[in-house]
Amino acid sequence: MTATTPTTASTEVVELAPSYAIPIVLALAALPIALLQVWIGAVMGLFGLFLMFQTVTLRLRLTETALDVYRSETLIRRFPYADWQNWVIFWDGFPVLFYFREVKSIHFLPILFDPKALRTALEKRIGH
Secondary structure (H helix, E strand, O other), X not given: OEEEEEOOOOOEEEEEOEOOHHHHHHHHHXXXXXXXXXXXXXXXXXXXXXXXXXXXXXXXXXXXXXXXEEEOOEEEEEEEHHHEEEEEEEOOOOOOEEEEEEOOOEEEEEOOEOHHHHHHHHHHHHOO
């Protein structure tokens, strides 16, 4: 689910709803793995908990000009679309990774938000 808030008559900001799929899958898969290999299960479980924390605290907002990353209500990073060269959401059946390349850097983000809303918003704003 996405929440949209009109900011002006012609622009809207889309805030992506969180998706807990990846953190839950990692945390649940860590339990049987821990029975076989304690350290691998522990690392996997901790990573799942870390991603759960990130899912709860981070929000992506897509404006008309940039992808903004917020922690609570504090803007922590802005990625202007004008600097983007390419973007891809990996694995349609179970999206796990969002990749985008800017002029000077590349970024990989785990899918901790609604991938369908992300795809729709990016296609509307910058195409594919």
